Amino acid sequence: xxxxxxxxxxxxxxxxxxxxxxxxxxxxxxxxxxxxxxxxxxxxxxxxxxxxxxxxxxxxxxxxxxxxxxxxxxxxxxxxxxxxxxxxxxxxxxxxxxxxxxxxxxxxxxxxxxxxxxxxxxxxxxxxxxxxxxxxxxxxxxxxxxxxxxxxxxxxxxxxxxxxxxxxxxxxxxxxxxxxxxxxxxxxxxxxxxxxxxxxxxxxxxxxxxxxxxxxxxxxxxxxxxxx
Numbered sequence: 001x002x003x004x005x006x007x008x009x010x011x012x013x014x015x016x017x018x019x020x021x022x023x024x025x026x027x028x029x030x031x032x033x034x035x036x037x038x039x040x041x042x043x044x045x046x047x048x049x050x051x052x053x054x055x056x057x058x059x060x061x062x063x064x065x066x067x068x069x070x071x072x073x074x075x076x077x078x079x080x081x082x083x084x085x086x087x088x089x090x091x092x093x094x095x096x097x098x099x100x101x102x103x104x105x106x107x108x109x110x111x112x113x114x115x116x117x118x119x120x121x122x123x124x125x126x127x128x129x130x131x132x133x134x135x136x137x138x139x140x141x142x143x144x145x146x147x148x149x150x151x152x153x154x155x156x157x158x159x160x161x162x163x164x165x166x167x168x169x170x171x172x173x174x175x176x177x178x179x180x181x182x183x184x185x186x187x188x189x190x191x192x193x194x195x196x197x198x199x200x201x202x203x204x205x206x207x208x209x210x211x212x213x214x215x216x217x218x219x220x221x222x223x224x225x226x227x228x
Contacts, residue, residue: 006030010042017046025057026202028065033201039068050074056170058192059097066090076100078170080156083136085109085129086168099167107131108153111162116150119161124171127160128153 001008004027013021031039050065050073057076066074077087078100086109088101103109108130111119119125130153137145148154159171171188187205194203 004030006034007038010034010039010044013047014043019046019048020051021047021049022051022053024052024054025061026055028052028057028061029201031068032061032064044069047073051077053077053079056188056192058195060192060196062093062097066093078168083129083131083134083154085127085156088167092167096163096165096167099163099169101168102166103129103168104131109162109166109168110153111160112150121162121164124159124161126155127158127168127170128155 001012006027009027010031012018047070050069052074053076062074062076072090074090074093075087076093077084079085084104085107086101086103088096088099092101093099110128110130111123111125112128113119113125128150134154136154138148148156161169161171163169190205191203194200194205
């Protein structure tokens with residue numbers, strides 16, 4: 001399609017008996033904005049795999065799209081241009097909602113503090129991955145390249161935590177972290193909560209400095225929400 005249209009995308013899946021599709025959460029959101037009756041008129045039974053990545057997927061969107069596509073087809077992977085990190089199947093996600101899964105075969109995920117010390121399950125830190133034969137550099141940015149590596153592992157700059165079973169959860173980008181009155185605020189958490197409201201189509205949370213911090217969760221950040 002020259003331009004994405006949710007209904008047309010479903011029509012093309014039906015017409016061409018598509019078996020594999022790659023989408024991003026925005027595609028899912030647009031599909032879910034269609035009337036339920038409009039979604040149900042398409043035969044999507046040919047689908048075997050619907051892979052998604054590239055942006056965080058709010059849990060309510062993930063649950064909704066799993067009801068649209070055939071059972072077990074929605075699979076997520078987490079990674080970056082620098083390399084792949086983790087993956088999670090629909091069945092696993094039902095047990096670990098919000099997770100982006102476990103490492104690809106041959107990969108290792110570490111969550112480290114700013115001193116490079118491994119953090120215990122449940123504690124948020126920088127996500128690092130050790131991958132076989134993984135090497136890259138940022139063109140014209142040697143300092144950035146050096147800063148991405150630590151003890152043979154590299155980071156794409158994301159914050160997250162591992163649970164007791166080794167499943168990875170993403171908190172946010174390190175550069176997006178908002179510190180207000182000494183408290184860490186992860187914009188993705190606020191965005192997920194706001195985007196669950198039926199009158200909000202999309203939302204972005206960004207930092208907005210104020211002269212002083214007066215009370216918990218004072219307006220130290222700005223929210224731009226697009227109404228439906």
